[in-house]
Amino acid sequence: MTASPDNGAAKGEPIFGTLAVVGIGNLGSSVARAVRKYGAVDRVVVADLSAEALARAKELKLADAYFEAPSKAVAEADIVVLCTPLGAFGAIAKAMAPHLKPGAIVTDVGSVKGAVVAAAGPHMPDTVAFVPGHPIAGTEKSGPDAGSSDLFVGRYWILTPDETTDRAAVARVTELWTRCGAIVEEMKAEYHDKVLAVTSHLPHLIAYTIVGTAFDLEGQEQQDVIRFSAGGFRDFTRIAGSSPIMWRDIFLNNREAVLEMLQRFSEDLSYLQRAIRWGEGDKLQDLFTRTREVRRGVIEAKQDKPFPEGGNGK
Ligand SMILES: NC(=O)C1=CN([C@@H]2O[C@H](COP(=O)(O)OP(=O)(O)OC[C@H]3O[C@@H](n4cnc5c(N)ncnc54)[C@H](O)[C@@H]3O)[C@@H](O)[C@H]2O)C=CC1
Numbered sequence: 001m002t003a004s005p006d007n008g009a010a011k012g013e014p015i016f017g018t019l020a021v022v023g024i025g026n027l028g029s030s031v032a033r034a035v036r037k038y039g040a041v042d043r044v045v046v047a048d049l050s051a052e053a054l055a056r057a058k059e060l061k062l063a064d065a066y067f068e069a070p071s072k073a074v075a076e077a078d079i080v081v082l083c084t085p086l087g088a089f090g091a092i093a094k095a096m097a098p099h100l101k102p103g104a105i106v107t108d109v110g111s112v113k114g115a116v117v118a119a120a121g122p123h124m125p126d127t128v129a130f131v132p133g134h135p136i137a138g139t140e141k142s143g144p145d146a147g148s149s150d151l152f153v154g155r156y157w158i159l160t161p162d163e164t165t166d167r168a169a170v171a172r173v174t175e176l177w178t179r180c181g182a183i184v185e186e187m188k189a190e191y192h193d194k195v196l197a198v199t200s201h202l203p204h205l206i207a208y209t210i211v212g213t214a215f216d217l218e219g220q221e222q223q224d225v226i227r228f229s230a231g232g233f234r235d236f237t238r239i240a241g242s243s244p245i246m247w248r249d250i251f252l253n254n255r256e257a258v259l260e261m262l263q264r265f266s267e268d269l270s271y272l273q274r275a276i277r278w279g280e281g282d283k284l285q286d287l288f289t290r291t292r293e294v295r296r297g298v299i300e301a302k303q304d305k306p307f308p309e310g311g312n313g314k
């Protein structure tokens with residue numbers, strides 16, 4: 001079964017009164033669309049510092065109220081979802097902290113978790129629960145038009161509470177994202193950042209590098225790379241078309257884990273480089289046979305857990 005945009009919006013009692021989205025881009029608008037479609041909240045309010053994003057969100061009727069300042073939006077919220085690039089989290093948490101309602105929950109969708117806890121955590125008042133999170137779902141696109149109400153259907157949504165996190169708040173956030181179709185799992189922030197460094201961050205770095213290398217070719221060669229781009233290179237250009245700001249922030253905020261995986265990767269690349277240089281076909285074939293098995297495993301896992309077309313589900 002593949003989820004379609006109008007599959008039965010499974011409703012139940014709303015889980016929260018007012019939900020505030022801070023940052024109404026791809027992920028923020030997906031959250032706004034999903035919680036409405038699945039009847040998970042009574043009301044959605046949004047904040048975004050971009051007048052253009054706010055105007056577009058209004059045209060798309062994504063929310064019930066629109067604000068430039070996060071402090072205004074969060075004042076009425078029972079749950080706040082931070083959906084901006086990671087670099088803004090600390091300043092937003094600081095600015096909104098005095099305006100949060102006692103008993104409110106703050107969560108996020110940021111692609112790195114350790115740095116988010118470090119940047120936002122210290123600003124959270126004692127009367128508020130902070131539950132860091134990350135949906136493993138998205139696309140290379142940005143802005144309010146890019147979102148989808150079914151982005152999270154059949155996809156993992158990782159929460160990284162620590163021993164100080166209010167368990168009742170974790171349970172309510174779990175219920176919220178489960179209602180939107182996600183499969184919620186918990187893990188330690190450090191472990192999340194290591195796993196995502198290899199499954200998401202390193203692949204993006206490789207794509208940015210390959211497309212950059214092609215772009216640096218001279219004249220006719222560069223034009224032909226674009227003209228004849230097929231298969232592998234074309235797939236890399238999709239990933240390398242992802243938001244420059246978002247990905248700058250991911251690499252700056254997951255520095256240690258990415259550098260560790262990059263070190264391993266460059267050793268493995270040197271091994272392949274030597275095998276090609278010395279004509280060691282058996283080494284190449286052995287590796288490619290093992291990686292084909294990995295691909296089969298990924299496809300089987302995908303069949304267990306259907307997800308919508310597009311993004312990293314491809
Ligand atoms: N795009 C993706 O596939 C995925 C992204 N994420 C995470 O989601 C977050 C958002 O990513 P996207 O939605 O793709 O980005 P986006 O670029 O589509 O949207 C970000 C929005 O945040 C707004 N913004 C920036 N700074 C702000 C500030 N200080 N105050 C208020 N609004 C501000 C921007 O104006 C923009 O509307 C990032 O932290 C990213 O790591 C997580 C999973 C998937």
Ligand SMILES: O=C(O)C(=O)Cc1ccc(O)cc1
Nearest residue numbers: 111136137138139140311312
């Ligand atoms: O578009 C793709 O292939 C992605 O990988 C989307 C994506 C980007 C960042 C995340 O933290 C999660 C998913």
